[in-house]
Amino acid sequence: MKTKLCFFMAGTLLCLSNLFSQVVNGYAEVTAIAGTTFTLGTVDETAHTFEDDDWVVVMQMQDNTLGDVTNTASFGDLGSINSAGLYEIRQIDSHTETAGTPTSITLKNTPNNTYNTCANCSVQLITFRAYGAPDYTTTANMSALSWDGTIGGVLAFYVDGTLTLAHNLDADLDGFRGAGPNAGGSAGCQGNSNYRVVNQNNMADKAEGIHKNTDANYAAGMGKILNGGGGGGSHNGGGGGGGNFTDGGRGGPGWNNCNPGAGGLGGVSLSAQISVNRIFMGGGGGAGEGNNNLATDGGNGGGIILIKANEIETGTCGGLSISANGEDIAFAGNDGGGGGGAAGSIVLEVSTWSINAACPLTVESSGGDGGGVNSGGTHGGGGGGGQGVVFYSTTEPTTNVTTATTNGIGGCNNNSNPCNSQAGNGTGVDDSGVMDLLTGPLPVELTDFTAYKVDDHVILEWKTMSELYNDYFNVEKSQDGYSWESIDKIKGAGNSTTTIDYSSKDNHPFMGSNYYRIKQTDFDQSVGYSEIRRVDFQSQQAIIYPNPATNELNIITANSAEYEINIYNSIGQRIPVNKQFDNQHYILETTGLSAGIYLVEIISNNQKEIIKITIEN
Incomplete structure (x- = not known):
């Protein structure tokens, strides 16, 4: 059972799953963004602080994503995904504080993504904590701070070298919150209606999802709200399961086998939106409806x-x-059961897995089971939560590693054994949320990439404001902007918090257009690319190298047409030489030529170019 025991102590809600784990990150609510400066609201630095030159995760937790708002089963469908789920890793340049608490953070560079602050939005910064020098062995279980509607829900850190696991890492039950049940007061079967209503006695509440609901008219009712499960309807309908990679299951029909059913609808699948660059917490399960x-x-x-x-x-x-599992729900009495929480998301950018058979590893993002009903008559069990996602940057490890993304099971609508009436399971095929050979946003801030012509070559320059895990750069070149080749490889700085300048030179550009980009590779072989730059050599003059020459002379012409090429000595005599031709590239053998000055004649389309060269033999 994936459950969390919570209780109040001295006015504070404490949950045992976090009491037995170590929260390691700091969290900050973002209330406004202006360029690189983030204005902060609620900040929690209990476990880790925000400091200049440290790394942070910028993440859009919720956005204005609500589409259909009609009082039908379509209520809560996705409109536009906007920036929900986008994230990246960036470095702090500076910050301000009031009474020791950060009030704003300025990043070294403008974020790649657009992040939205609005009434239906939530953006937060999470410290991307560094461990090891370079290796690290865990000293306690690690957990995310539970999401509270503003901050939390994310466990994030990096290790330069080898991470030795001696403890569990979990974000179980730390995602979007499940809904609470209504006060009681059912009014008979009311299926096929009341998909969105105000909080009331006859309809249970909806759960949280990627749309931050601020409209009291949408608080309760059977309709889901994006990946948050819908509440159970009257009478004793089960809550819908939360959704993530797959849909949550629908809650059971309610007393006494209501038709149409009054079960809450499961949270939607976000599989079409999910990528390694856009991930979500699991949606909460809708509450069961009750009158007892x-x-x-x-x-x-x-x-x-x-x-x-x-x-x-x-x-x-x-x-x-x-x-990052969703929550299982316990048995209800003779009322509706709550929906299971959907599983969350796990991104593992790790190049090597060395898991001992004496200490096997399970990587899991599975949906929670819906609550069953402890009554002989048919009520409404809770729908199962949908499965989450696990991303590997390498091929999925299988040696002593088990990876699972399973759907939660719908709760039994009564206490029969074996169950003869069951709420809906989370949908889709188990383990379809496991993906490999994918890498997330790279924390190397490459800026000011320029490419420009100097005589017959191209100079390429770029700089990094900061680097994390940066192994090397490849300078890549293309003649058409689609097919690329590497023309230079330059070692990166690994980890750096200062500005570093890099440069390269292309001594053999094409006639016509030359396209350039920088490919950046991490130590774990994950890659990222710069923007593309173009340099044109549009004159009719061919490029000749080397000059002076010894054994051979290379000529790059303006296009792939065949040219007539002749060599003359200083008294005007034509000198025969062997030639090789490939596309725009001519190679002339000059081994037998005497040292001295020669003229190269290049003829095409009634145009002639004469270029002076020197032979040194």
Whole structure:
């Protein structure tokens, strides 16, 4: 069972899953963005602080994504995804504080993505914590701070060298929050209606998802709200399961086998929007509807885990896990059961996996099970939560590693055994959320990439404001902007917090257009690309090299047409030489020529060029 025991102590809500784990990140709500400056609201630096030159994750948790708002089963469908789920890793340039708490953070460079702050939006910064010098062995279980509607839900850190796991890493139940049940007061079967209503006694509440709901008229009812499950309807309908990579299951029909059913609809699948650059917390489960104070809450969704390391290994143990599971829901009485929470998202940018058979590893992002009903009559079990995603930057590891993204099971609508009436499971094929050979946003801030012509060659210059895990750069060149070749490889700085200038030279540009880009490769072989620059050599003059020449002379012509090329000595005599031709490239053998000054004649389309060369033999 993926459950979390919570209770109040001294006015503070404490959850045991986090009491037994170590929260390691700092979190900051973003209330406004102007260029590179982020204005902050709620900040939690209990576990880690925001400091200049440190790295942060910028993440859009929620956005204005709500599409259909009619009081039908289509309520809560996706409109535009906008920036929901986008994230990147950036470096802090400076920050301001009031009474020791950050009030603004300025990044070294403008973010690649657009992030939105609005009434239906949530953006946060999370410290991207560094461990090891370069290797690190865990000292306690690590967990995300549970999402509270403003901050939390993400566990993120990096290790330059080898991360030795001796403890579990989890964001279980730390995602979007499940809904609470209504106060009770059902009014008979009301299926096929009341998809969006105000909070009331007869309809249970919807759960949280990627749209931050601020409209009281949408708080309750059977309709989902994006990936948040819908609430159970009257009478005793089950809550819908949360969604992420797959849909959540629909809640059971309600007492006494309502037709049309009054179960909450499952949260939507976001699989068409999900990529390694856009990920989501699991949607919460909708609450079960009750009139006997025995309905159960919807489950919390799983959070997000971002880990970057050169290698992950284990030693000797009974088994470890990296997980972002949704919450399972316990049995209700003779009321509706809550929907299971959807699983979250895990991104693992790790080049080598060395998992010991004596300490196997489970990587899991599975949906929570819906709550069952402890009554002989048919009520409404909770729908199962949808599965999440696991991204590997390499081929999925299988040696002593088990990866799972399974859907939650719908709760039984009564207490029959075996169950003869069940709420909907999370949809889709189990483990379809496991993906490999994909890398996330790279934290190398490459700026000011320029390419310009000097005589018969091209100078390429760029700089990095900061680097993290940067192994090397390739300078790539293309004649058409589609097919690329590497013409230079330059070692990166690895890790740096200062500006570094880089340069390269293309001694053999094409006649016509030359396209250039910088390919940046991390130590774990994940890559990123710069913008493309173009340099044109549009004159009719061919490019000749080397000059002076010894054994051979290379001539690059303006196009791929065949040219007539002749060599003359200083007294005007034509000198026969062997020639090779490939596309625009001519190679002339000059081994037998005496040292001295020669003229190269290039003829095409009734145009003639004469270029002076020197032979040194």
